[in-house]
Amino acid sequence: MSDSDDDRPLKAKSKDTISKSVDAAMDKSIHSNGHVAPGISMAMGPFDGMDVDKPVTNGVNGVHGSKRKTSRPNGASYREDTDDDDDDDVPLTKKRKTKTVAAVDDEDDVPLKKKVSKPPKATAPQIGAVDGGDLPLGKKLQQEKEEIEQEAKKEAQAIRKKEKSTKRKAESDDEDDVPLKEKAPIKKEAAVKKIKKEADSDDDDVPLSKKAPTKKAAKVKKEETAVAAKKGKAKVKQEERTAEDEAADDEEEEYRWWEDPAKGDGTIKWTTLEHNGVVFPPEYEPLPKHVKMLYDGVPVTMHPDAEEIAYGFGSMLNSTHNVENPTFQKNFFGDFKEMLDKTKHAKDKDGNSVKITKFEKCDFKPIFDYVDAERQAKKALPAAEKKKLKAEKDEKEAPYMYCMWDGRKQKVGNFRVEPPGLFRGRGEHPKTGKWKKRVQPEQITINIGKEAMVPKPPEGHKWKEVKHDQEGTWLVMWQENINGAYKYVMLAANSDIKGQSDYKKFEKARELKKHIGRIRDDYTKELKDEEMVVRQRATAVYLIDQFALRAGNEKGEDEADTVGCCSLKFEHVTLRPPDTVIFDFLGKDSIRFYDEVKVDPQVFKNLKIFKRAPKTDGDDIFDRLTTSGLNKHLSKYMPGLTAKVFRTYNASWTMATLLQKMKPDKAMSIAERVKEYNDANRKVAILCNHKRTVAASHAATMEKLGDKVNGLRYQQYRLKQQMLVLEPKLKKKKPEGFFDLPEDLDEEWVKAHQAALVEAERVKIRKKFEKDNEKLVADGGKEMKAKELQTRMEVAEELEEKFKAEWKKGGKIEVEGKSASVEKLEAAVEKLEGRIANEKVKGEDRENNKEVALGTSKINYIDPRLTVVFSKKFDVPIERFFSKTLREKFDWAIKSVDEDWDF
Structure with missing residues (x-):
């Protein structure tokens, strides 16, 4: 049996080869409409009139999962996990065939709705395009993707041609992957010339770990590092600093590991490791006697x-x-x-x-x-009390928050052991609702340095085991009872080790750009191969490359029936001639993946062959292929290449191409520049099929934004009326309608808005009063009396009386402020115009993003250095793209590139 054969028991299995008669018969049954640019989700509602396959459900009664708020273990609140398939640091003995429920690292498979019949359509604004024109919207995006892929092919050819020029003619294209002992020896003179040529060449795209710097290059690098470190330190000083940060600076200089890429390339991850173990959840306190x-x-x-x-x-x-x-x-x-x-x-x-x-x-x-x-x-609870409780909790947990890793202080990510509770899972997990038992110290394995002091277990308990695994980056490990999965305490997202993991992930994607053209040429040819295993493999790579499908792994009998490309079954794929394929299955984390896509006619024909009778529901489509066999094949193109690298590469390469086409415009506001970035990000998300359900709060949010814009327009109206009071002749000088109340803001709306303004003022005063009282008590003083609150409320009462007086005078607005002038009022009107424009841009951006998961692409698949490049090139604060947590996570990206960096 070959490496890619699947020995799972099947009702029916494809033949070893595809006869010419079968090929010809399939050609006759498919009416091709010519070349189709693939890679675009159709997402177009009902799929009636199929004359090949009847639409089927997923075996889950039409319910493909319910949406719930994403959460991370131990209360962490961000979704910034990288691809959780990376388990290189997990002990081999603890690895399982498949991953069990883990933190969601992307949302491209988020369920559309319970019992959903239609996925959302992609509109023109959602992909940053203008609707209308001669070409259908889908066709425009198809053409754009084709152009991007052609550019990728040219880039790959140029890079490989450049690399080939430094090698001997006898070497093959893949000599860099051949073991040294198999390579032909190179003469000393030729080797010297080769090294010199490599040193002089432009090798920005070559992975840093593979560069061979000369002495001169090393000296220059050392000088550049010193300058960069100096600049980095200066930049840090401008930011808000804590006492802890200052203390850390006094202890040691910033460690810029990305400038020392050789670090971490070996199997040994640390030399010394010290930590204090984990925090156990409190014991269960029985309910009061009256609660039953x-x-x-x-x-x-x-x-x-x-x-x-x-x-x-x-x-x-x-x-x-x-x-x-x-x-x-x-x-x-x-x-x-x-x-x-x-x-x-x-x-x-x-x-x-x-x-x-x-x-x-x-x-x-x-x-x-x-x-x-x-x-x-x-x-x-009063804010002061909450602050006190948090301080007490932080003090207790402080010893567990950091570890010493090779003598460097590193933050620990999840040092709290999960408390017992009911397992929820994601989507339609078969074990949802089962009881997660309390984890005891006897289940826990500690990983620590040999010379370090082992943390003490709770009184009366002992650890399961103490290890000194220098090849692993985990600190603590235990096995939970629901799925038998191993849980690990790791370093925080902003630690050196996590940063290096992200760095390597994106560098691997950059490496793929050298080979993508050849890979696509090969799988295009192999789509017509007579060997079934080869044709299935080529079709799978096509789907993974073009539609961002996950490779898929085999599942145990007690696990959720989730699938990926290689494990698709007969009922998961519906074919509609001449070239439309409908995917409907439970993907990662038991979340429904539904997509309707156009494919190359040959791919459509292949899928029809793979579904031929006697195959039926439950049979594998790719029955001659396994994920391990597919990845083994891909590794022949470049070391470490697996199916999941395509998702990162396609997202980053597409984003890089779109950003290169943008030109800085000083006339654009910050909001408009952010929208430009989001438009590009949106295209990446759609091309990579990262969809999400429209949030239940979206309509309310948009309504609130609309009210805010109308409120600003009403402010403008009041200012303009005050201008008329100061200089009545302005009415003839300004355009017609300049001083009128906007038509959609009628008298009823104005009265309601004024009442809302008064109430908002009251709430503001009350909150300020309560906050001042809490501060007084915290400082040992006495609370202010209710009379003080009444005095402060006079401001709101005066505002209410002013509005009433205006209505008594027929809506006439008096000048506000003693120093008011026409010039000042006009400047205020213009300032409000800018704010209105910004709010409208934000509203449009939010509306466009409602069905596209921008965060998935930006956080997990687009190289963060591209976002940094945009930030610097277009002079937009990085805070507009990365939250504080993400800025810590991608600190290496922020500090390692300038606006000229290229993916």
């Missing part, structure tokens, strides 16, 4: 271990999409009943035994009411 779960209307008392599981369910009654899910209910009650059986069930108030056997008779509402009251009380 009801069974068949009767309050019952349970063993704390059983009550804890009931508490887990009761506390999340507000999460209806979980607690009303039949699978969630079944799994929860199964684990709950198992614990009840162990602890002899429950008792009523008289001590009589109560056997809990039916979920329907359980009433968790009293538990929820108690938990909700606790939550509200916590929210209502």
Whole structure:
């Protein structure tokens, strides 16, 4: 059996070869409409009239997952994970065939809706294009993608031609991948000339780890590093600094690891490692005696271990999409009943035994009411009290927040052990609702330096094991009970190690640009190969390259039925002649992936061949292919190339190409420049099929933005009326209608807006009063009396009276302020015009982005250095693109490139 053969039991399997008669028969049955530029999601609603395949569901009764707020372990709040397929640092003995539920690193497979029938359409603004014209919108984007791919092919050819010129004629295109012992020896004289030529050549695109610097180059590099470090230090000083930052600066100079790329290339990741282990969640505190779960209307008392599981369910009654899910209910009650059986069930108030056997008779509402009251009380705490509690918590956790890695202080990412609770999963996970048991110290393995002091386990406990694994970047590890997955405590996203991982990921994508042209030429030819395994492999690479499909891995029987390209089954692919393919399956994290795409006619024909009878539902489409076999084939083009690298490359290369076409315009506002960037990002997201559901709050947000714009327009109107009071002759000098109230802002709207302004002023005063009182108490003073609040409220009352007086005078607006002048008022009107324009740009941008996941592309797939280049080239603060967390994560990118850097 070949490496790419799949030995899974199948109802039907493709033949080894494809006969000419079958090829010819398929050609006759497909009516081609000529060349089709692939790679564009059609996303166009109903798919009626298919005469090849009947649309089918996914085997999940039409429900492909429900959307829930994405969260990270231990309460972290950002979604900036890189591709979580990277597990090079995980011990080999702990690796599983597949990944279990992990933090979501992208949203391209986010469910559209429960029981959704149509995915959202891509509109003209969403791809930064103007609707209309002679060509259909889809065709315009297809042409743009074709042009970008042609540029990529030319670039790859140019790079490889340049590299070939430095090699002997006898060497093959792939000699750089051949082991040294297999290479023909090079004469000393020729080698010297070759090294000299390489040193003199422009090798910006060559991975830094492969460059061979000369002594002169090394000296120049050292000088440049010193200058860069000096500039970096100067820049840091301009930013807000904490005492901790200053102390760190005193201890050591900034470590610019990206200027020392050789660091971390070996298998040893650290020499010395010290840390303090993990923080365990607090033990469960039984509910107060008056708070009981009801069974068949009767309050019952349970063993704390059983009550804890009931508490887990009761506390999340507000999460209806979980607690009303039949699978969630079944799994929860199964684990709950198992614990009840162990602890002899429950008792009523008289001590009589109560056997809990039916979920329907359980009433968790009293538990929820108690938990909700606790939550509200916590929210209502004064700011000073919240600050005090946070300070106490931070003080307790401070020893765990940092570790010493090779003598350098590094922040630890997730040092808290996950508390017990009900497993939620993502999408339609079969184990949703099961009880995550409390992790005990006896389950935990510590990874630490041999010379370091091993952290002490909790009293009366011991660690499972203490290791000194210098090849791993994990600090602590344990196995959870739901999926048997291993959880790791790693360094924070802004640590050197995490930064190096991101850096290598994007450098690998840059390396792919040298080979992409040849890869595409090869798989295009192999689409017609007579060998089934070769044709299936070529078709899979085509789909992965053009439509950003994941490669897919095999799943165990107890895991979610999630698939990728290589594991697509008969029912996941629907064909509509002449060239449309409809994908409908559960992708990563059990989230529905639905897409309707146009493909090359040969690919359409191949898929039809792969689905030939006797294949039916449940049979694999790519039955001669495995992910490992596919990646082994790809690695022949360049070391380390796998299917997932294509997603990063395609996103980064497309973004780089679009940014190169942009020219700085000093007349543009910051908001307009940000929109230019987002327009390019949007094209990348659509080309890479990164879609998302329109947020439930989108309509309300847009309405709020509209109200804000109207409020600014009303301010303009008031200022213009004041100008007329000061100089009535202006009415003849200004254009007609200049002083009129905008038509859509009628009297009813104005009155409602004025009332809202008064109420907003009252809220502002009240909040300021409460904040000042809290500060007084914190400083040991006395609270201000309610009379002080009444005095402050006079400002709001005066505003209300002013509006009333204006209506009594027929809406006449008096001049506000003693020093008002026509010039000042006119300047204020112009300033408001700028604000209105900015708000409209923001609104348009937000509307365009409602169905496209820009964050997925920007954070995980577009090289962050491209965003930095745009920021510097167009003079836009990096804060407009990267949050504080992302700025820490991509610190290496921000400090390592200037506006001339090229992907």
